Amino acid sequence: MFIRLLFITMFLLTATCSVKAEPATKYVALVFDDGPTTDNSQEFLAIFEGEGIHVTFGYIGTNVEKHPDIAKTAVDKGHEIVNHSYAHLHPKDLNDTALEHDIVKAQEVIIEKVGYTPKWYWLPFVESDPRIAPIAAKVNLKVYAPKLVSSEDYRRDLTTEQIKQRAITNIADGTTILFHEFRNETVTVIPEIITELKRQGFLFLTFSQMAEYLVNQPPR
Ligand SMILES: [Zn+2]
Incomplete structure (x- = not known):
């Protein structure tokens, strides 16, 4: 009887531990494209500050001309800005x-x-072209080419929940997840996405930090 109880207790303890086990640390980079915009940028910045994370903003030159103060605030708060082209053309x-x-x-x-x-140069529409890297190199830019998951929040037919599911499902260590500043649903749901990624054991890196992390990873 005692032995049986002992086994049951050990089984329960093991089951409890496996549920509560600390997840191994993994890394993810979040990128927010096509800003800065007046509408959502400040809200995103406040959310990231509250969450204690840093992200990358893929800024378009024409938008930076309109809202340079937002871009400066993003830098002051420790986020990374990457060059997402001047006019976002194909x-x-x-x-x-x-x-x-x-x-x-x-x-x-x-x-x-x-x-x-x-x-970093961050491709508009994630469209690569062999001419880009040599041009980017002329102004000391490297082309960021990550393991990418898109939330597909640019698709107006996707609901808030669908955007969230795309951003939290099967995310592997070293992934960059793509969002857009202009999508109001993304502002609404990004706190839930960050909470879930944290629960999955992720820490948040900028592009430069992620590039450094991936270079130092042993091949798998
Ligand atoms: Zn874009």
């Missing part, structure tokens, strides 16, 4: 001169208006 639609302008002009605008020098 690279395939641009000749070499126009493509170079879209990359270089954004870099000049961010440096001039924000006093901050982005280290």
Whole structure:
């Protein structure tokens, strides 16, 4: 009887421990594209401050020209700004001169208006083009090419819950998750997404931190 009780107790303890076990630390990077905007930027910044996390903002040059103060606030609060082009055009639609302008002009605008020098070029529409890396290198930009999961919050047919599920399901260590500043539903649901990612054991890195983390990872 005593032995049986002991086994039952051990089983229950093991089951309890496995439920409450601390998750192993994993890393994720959140990127918010196409800002800065007046509508949602301040709210995002307040949420990230409350959550104690830092993210990456993929800023468009023309928006930085309109709202340089928001960009400065993001930098002051410790977030990373990356160059997301000047006018957010499809690279395939641009000749070499126009493509170079879209990359270089954004870099000049961010440096001039924000006093901050982005280290990364972040592809508009996640559309790669072999001409981009050499142009970006001319202004000391590297092209960020992560393991990407998109919340697909640019799709107006997706509900808040669908955006959330895309951002929290099957997220692997080292993933970058894509959002957009212009989507009101993303502002609404991002606290729940951050809470769930934290529960899954994730810590939050900027692009530069994530790039460094991935370089130092042993091959799997
Ligand atoms: Zn974009």
